[in-house]
Amino acid sequence: MKPDPRPIGEDELEPLATGAWILGAGGGGDPYHALLNLKQLYAEGRQVFLLDPEELVDDALVAVVSTMGAPLVGEERLTDPRMAALAVEMMEEHLGRPFDAVMSLEIGGANAFQPLMVAALRGIPVVDADTMGRAYPEAQHSSFAIGDLRPYPLTLADVRENAVVVSRAASWKWMERISRKVCTEVGSIAATCKAPRTGLEVKKWGILRTVSQAIRIGRTVLEARARKADPVAAVLELEDGRLLFRGKVVDVDRRATGGFLRGSARIEGLDENRGSSFQLDFQNEFTVGWIDGAPRVTVPDIICVMDSISGEAIGTETLRYGQRVRVLALRAPALQTTPKGLEHVGPRAFGYDLDFRSVFEGGNVPSEGPSGAGSPAYGGASGREGEAP
Amino acid sequence: MKPDPRPIGEDELEPLATGAWILGAGGGGDPYHALLNLKQLYAEGRQVFLLDPEELVDDALVAVVSTMGAPLVGEERLTDPRMAALAVEMMEEHLGRPFDAVMSLEIGGANAFQPLMVAALRGIPVVDADTMGRAYPEAQHSSFAIGDLRPYPLTLADVRENAVVVSRAASWKWMERISRKVCTEVGSIAATCKAPRTGLEVKKWGILRTVSQAIRIGRTVLEARARKADPVAAVLELEDGRLLFRGKVVDVDRRATGGFLRGSARIEGLDENRGSSFQLDFQNEFTVGWIDGAPRVTVPDIICVMDSISGEAIGTETLRYGQRVRVLALRAPALQTTPKGLEHVGPRAFGYDLDFRSVFEGGNVPSEGPSGAGSPAYGGASGREGEAP
Numbered sequence: 001m002k003p004d005p006r007p008i009g010e011d012e013l014e015p016l017a018t019g020a021w022i023l024g025a026g027g028g029g030d031p032y033h034a035l036l037n038l039k040q041l042y043a044e045g046r047q048v049f050l051l052d053p054e055e056l057v058d059d060a061l062v063a064v065v066s067t068m069g070a071p072l073v074g075e076e077r078l079t080d081p082r083m084a085a086l087a088v089e090m091m092e093e094h095l096g097r098p099f100d101a102v103m104s105l106e107i108g109g110a111n112a113f114q115p116l117m118v119a120a121l122r123g124i125p126v127v128d129a130d131t132m133g134r135a136y137p138e139a140q141h142s143s144f145a146i147g148d149l150r151p152y153p154l155t156l157a158d159v160r161e162n163a164v165v166v167s168r169a170a171s172w173k174w175m176e177r178i179s180r181k182v183c184t185e186v187g188s189i190a191a192t193c194k195a196p197r198t199g200l201e202v203k204k205w206g207i208l209r210t211v212s213q214a215i216r217i218g219r220t221v222l223e224a225r226a227r228k229a230d231p232v233a234a235v236l237e238l239e240d241g242r243l244l245f246r247g248k249v250v251d252v253d254r255r256a257t258g259g260f261l262r263g264s265a266r267i268e269g270l271d272e273n274r275g276s277s278f279q280l281d282f283q284n285e286f287t288v289g290w291i292d293g294a295p296r297v298t299v300p301d302i303i304c305v306m307d308s309i310s311g312e313a314i315g316t317e318t319l320r321y322g323q324r325v326r327v328l329a330l331r332a333p334a335l336q337t338t339p340k341g342l343e344h345v346g347p348r349a350f351g352y353d354l355d356f357r358s359v360f361e362g363g364n365v366p367s368e369g370p371s372g373a374g375s376p377a378y379g380g381a382s383g384r385e386g387e388a389p
Numbered sequence: 390m391k392p393d394p395r396p397i398g399e400d401e402l403e404p405l406a407t408g409a410w411i412l413g414a415g416g417g418g419d420p421y422h423a424l425l426n427l428k429q430l431y432a433e434g435r436q437v438f439l440l441d442p443e444e445l446v447d448d449a450l451v452a453v454v455s456t457m458g459a460p461l462v463g464e465e466r467l468t469d470p471r472m473a474a475l476a477v478e479m480m481e482e483h484l485g486r487p488f489d490a491v492m493s494l495e496i497g498g499a500n501a502f503q504p505l506m507v508a509a510l511r512g513i514p515v516v517d518a519d520t521m522g523r524a525y526p527e528a529q530h531s532s533f534a535i536g537d538l539r540p541y542p543l544t545l546a547d548v549r550e551n552a553v554v555v556s557r558a559a560s561w562k563w564m565e566r567i568s569r570k571v572c573t574e575v576g577s578i579a580a581t582c583k584a585p586r587t588g589l590e591v592k593k594w595g596i597l598r599t600v601s602q603a604i605r606i607g608r609t610v611l612e613a614r615a616r617k618a619d620p621v622a623a624v625l626e627l628e629d630g631r632l633l634f635r636g637k638v639v640d641v642d643r644r645a646t647g648g649f650l651r652g653s654a655r656i657e658g659l660d661e662n663r664g665s666s667f668q669l670d671f672q673n674e675f676t677v678g679w680i681d682g683a684p685r686v687t688v689p690d691i692i693c694v695m696d697s698i699s700g701e702a703i704g705t706e707t708l709r710y711g712q713r714v715r716v717l718a719l720r721a722p723a724l725q726t727t728p729k730g731l732e733h734v735g736p737r738a739f740g741y742d743l744d745f746r747s748v749f750e751g752g753n754v755p756s757e758g759p760s761g762a763g764s765p766a767y768g769g770a771s772g773r774e775g776e777a778p
């Protein structure tokens with residue numbers, strides 16, 4: 001392996017946090033504490049290098065890392081770089097071979113920083129890629145699962161002395177079930193190292209250059225904020241996003257259950273959306289948005305809720321009454337909108353009897369105005385229509 | 390290591406099953422299916438050897454195996470020798486070293502056969518020892534836990550392709566919590582290989598020669614049955630046991646929950662116990678017995694329920710209305726009645742506000758006749774007195 005990585009500057013850390021939090025689609029956890037951790041590591045003289053995925057040789061061994069758990073719990077039990085590195089060391093011990101590089105399971109939220117922590121402590125580069133292009137709640141939502149790569153082994157470490165290796169799993173869903181139960185038992189938060197990947201697998205199945213994308217988005221927000229421009233509009237322009245709704249959060253129903261943060265929020269329309277209501281469901285991340293009871297946007301479109309003024313992303317655990325927000329959609333990675341991709345991350349994979357219609361193909365624009373019944377192509381949204389105010 | 394094991398004859402398998410089921414104290418699972426498995430393995434020409442623990446060299450590596458889960462589930466998802474061997478192979482792979490011998494976590498119930506299955510398939514001897522001298526529900530109840538030996542690693546395999554290594558645990562209770570959650574998730578039954586032991590550890594902390602003890606008890610029952618004698622009386626005589634109650638099962642409250650079979654049974658007195666009622670609580674195994682609301686016997690005394698005629702043991706999952714039974718107590722291994730032992734397996738370890746008074750020291754004989762209030766030394770049995778008929 002001939003790595004040709006570039007150093008990630010300390011001035012890129014805050015843009016990465018801001019951009020990753022937007023790409024989190026409400027989940028992945030607020031990157032703030034992880035950002036502080038990285039700043040501390042940089043202050044101690046550590047340095048992290050970013051490696052373009054094309055620089056990976058085919059047989060390079062790549063660690064895929066994440067903090068697993070309910071984002072709400074992450075607000076109390078803080079990220080610990082040593083725990084992140086411990087999961088990676090456990091995997092090296094299990095494999096009997098050291099890693100050449102590390103990447104994130106998900107670029108969205110705090111997990112964007114998980115590989116940086118490992119990299120800072122272990123001296124290996126971070127691959128400019130992830131497996132989701134955002135955050136998703138479960139193992140089978142990763143691009144490596146869509147590619148039917150091997151789901152195991154997985155290592156898990158907690159803040160105590162507990163450490164678990166799931167050395168085989170019958171499927172991605174079994175891997176999810178087993179590791180989630182362990183995670184829940186140790187307090188609904190744990191550092192994990194997912195199934196190791198070769199350079200070839202990362203190049204073929206990874207969602208590429210998402211670290212750079214997150215830094216770019218974050219930088220755009222921070223620059224717009226600095227020049228008193230509209231950060232939300234700047235992101236929409238940069239990423240060719242779609243503005244879906246503008247309003248005020250009026251209700252949040254949220255519960256930490258089964259290792260996830262589940263619930264729904266209601267946003268009352270303002271300005272051009274006055275008189276309408278937007279309902280946003282979530283399982284760690286935003287899954288489906290409804291305008292006046294009709295589906296407007298679903299996974300895998302990246303649904304973002306941003307503070308209308310600051311352009312700061314708002315997570316499913318930080319949503320609260322009174323926030324002025326804009327809801328927007330960013331494009332899903334192409335792999336996720338293929339038929340196989342939709343099996344893993346489409347609305348049906350989250351329990352909704354809905355087909356995916358990308359807002360980027362105009363599929364969900366209500367054709368009969370804001371009070372219309374929504375696209376009839378959807379059908380089957382029964383039991384949810386009653387949510388309109 | 391210079392093993393000098395003796396072959397276990399095929400004619401010893403049924404006595405082992407009968408005796409182990411009695412030592413199960415209601416738990417460990419009916420050994421019937423495991424017995425059939427062993428007979429099949431013997432029919433295929435396999436042979437199992439029994440090794441006296443004193444023959445173990447100090448640095449021999451010993452596998453400690455068991456089927457983990459709720460006994461009731463074991464009635465439907467049957468024991469599989471390959472699954473038992475798989476957990477052991479996983480451990481060898483994890484350690485990078487082969488085992489010299491194998492022993493049971495618990496001699497009680499089907500788990501008496503778990504090492505025999507492994508031994509038959511892997512060609513290593515079975516150590517004549519276990520860690521409980523009976524069956525107990527949880528990891529921290531083993532003699533190795535009482536000895537404060539290291540609780541990890543543990544390997545777990547299920548009937549699918551799932552396999553988990555708990556490579557570290559903060560304590561025996563954490564090991565129990567984590568492995569139990571995984572076990573429950575894969576269907577409340579799994580083959581496990583517990584923390585590996587050295588020959589020295591087995592000799593110092595194991596409960597020794599319990600395989601021979603189980604065979605001896607079983608042979609006594611079968612011989613008594615053959616000559617139309619009273620098998621229960623024969624066991625009482627052989628083991629210097631105590632007859633606690635004679636009666637008919639009139640009520641069973643049983644639920645499989647949290648990976649355990651929990652509940653309580655009520656036995657109405659017959660003959661010398663007519664007019665009295667015996668209540669028997671269980672968590673997989675029998676934990677506390679009450680006569681007319683007063684505690685009569687508690688863990689770690691080995692509480693056995695036997696069919697009054699056949700002398701067959703009755704398990705917590707096979708108790709049912711109408712059975713004519715005798716309840717007896719056998720002596721707990723000495724280690725379990727030390728103060729440290731009682732911390733792990735005394736009544737308080739099972740949530741009862743009771744002190745241990747061995748029936749072998751007369752501690753629980755009701756001094757005021759069968760309708761008396763029981764030994765006042767107990768105290769704190771409030772909330773249970775109401776169970777008398």
